[in-house]
Amino acid sequence: MITDLRQITIFQDLPDEGVERIIPMLKKRQFRKNQVIIYEQDQNGDVFIIRSGSIKVYSLLEDKEIIYGVAFPGHVVGEIEAIYYDDYRIASIAAMETVHTWFITKQDFLKIVDEYPSVLRRAYWLLVESVRILNRKAQYISFLDTRLKAANLIYDLYCNLGMETDTESAYIIDYKLTHHVIANMIGVTRESISKVLKDFQDEGIISIERKTITITDLPKLRSICDSVGHIPPKHRIWYA
Known part of the structure; x- marks a missing residue:
C-alpha cells in the first residue's frame, strides 16, 4: 500500500514542506469490490488517490x-473535474477489488494547485496521456476486428502489467480479468471475446488459468498487433 505522497505521480515534485502541508488534508476511504466511487454526472469535486487495489473508469448506456x-495504486482520479469550472463527473468509477484511497476535497485540491504549480503541470501531462489512450481505444473500437482488438489489449496489458515467469519467454499478466471485463474494455460481446481468446490459446499465443493470462508467444502476439501499424511499447503505457 502506498504510504508516501511522492509515490503519487502528480505529487512527485513536491518539496518536503509541500508534503507536510498536504498530509493533514488527506482523508482515508475504503471501497469494497464493485462499489461505485463516483457516478457519472454527479456534481462532486473530491479527488481520490488510489493507495491499493484497482478501479475501472466506465460509462453505462442502456445497461x-x-x-x-x-x-492502479499511484493514480489519481477526479483531479480534472476539480480543476475545471464545472465539476460534474465525466465518467463513473468503481472498485475492481477492495480499494484503499486518500481523498481531498475540491477546495483543498485547488489550494494545492495554487501553491504548487508542479501539481497542475503533472495533472496536465496526465490529461494528455489520457487523451492519447482514449484515441487509441477509439481506433480499436472503430476500425479493428475482435481479434485485433483483443491482441492489442493483451499487448497493452503486457506493457503495463507483464511479469517474467519461471518459464523462458513466457510473461504473466499480473492482474485477473474476466471475459466480461475484457469485452467491455474493447466494446465487443463476451461471446466473441471468449472465442478469440480460445483461438489464441489454440495457437499457442496465450494460456489462461484462473482468470490470469500468460503470454506464451510474445513475438507472435506483437506481429498480430503490428499488422495494422507499429505502436512502440512506451506509447502503450497507460500512465507515466
Whole structure:
C-alpha cells in the first residue's frame, strides 16, 4: 500500500514542506469490490488517490458498459473535474477489488494547485496521456476486428502489467480479468471475446488459468498487433 505522497505521480515534485502541508488534508476511504466511487454526472469535486487495489473508469448506456480504462495504486482520479469550472463527473468509477484511497476535497485540491504549480503541470501531462489512450481505444473500437482488438489489449496489458515467469519467454499478466471485463474494455460481446481468446490459446499465443493470462508467444502476439501499424511499447503505457 502506498504510504508516501511522492509515490503519487502528480505529487512527485513536491518539496518536503509541500508534503507536510498536504498530509493533514488527506482523508482515508475504503471501497469494497464493485462499489461505485463516483457516478457519472454527479456534481462532486473530491479527488481520490488510489493507495491499493484497482478501479475501472466506465460509462453505462442502456445497461451496456464501456470501460475506458483501469487505474492502479499511484493514480489519481477526479483531479480534472476539480480543476475545471464545472465539476460534474465525466465518467463513473468503481472498485475492481477492495480499494484503499486518500481523498481531498475540491477546495483543498485547488489550494494545492495554487501553491504548487508542479501539481497542475503533472495533472496536465496526465490529461494528455489520457487523451492519447482514449484515441487509441477509439481506433480499436472503430476500425479493428475482435481479434485485433483483443491482441492489442493483451499487448497493452503486457506493457503495463507483464511479469517474467519461471518459464523462458513466457510473461504473466499480473492482474485477473474476466471475459466480461475484457469485452467491455474493447466494446465487443463476451461471446466473441471468449472465442478469440480460445483461438489464441489454440495457437499457442496465450494460456489462461484462473482468470490470469500468460503470454506464451510474445513475438507472435506483437506481429498480430503490428499488422495494422507499429505502436512502440512506451506509447502503450497507460500512465507515466
